[in-house]
Amino acid sequence: MYCCLPILQRVYSYRLKFNLNQMEVTVNQQSYSVSENCSLQHMIDHVLVVPVNGIAIAVNQEIIVKSDWPSYVLKAGDQLTIIKATQGG
Structure with missing residues (x-):
């Protein structure tokens, strides 16, 4: 079983229906539901x-x-910011 279930839907969809030991994290102001003990790499x-x-x-x-x-394990409520390098000037 993956440490992060690939639930790409918003937090509110299946979270109430199934108890999957899920937690909420935010990535660039968008909420995701992932399983506990999810590493940053796996996310x-x-x-x-x-x-x-x-x-x-x-x-x-x-x-x-x-x-x-x-090895970085995410915690419930973590706020992630992903920044992509771009070229130009």
């Missing part, structure tokens, strides 16, 4: 499905270095 790979090249992630306004993503 990126299996829930958000975003490419990891050229992004930085802050949790509760603190940058998390990429090497810590696999």
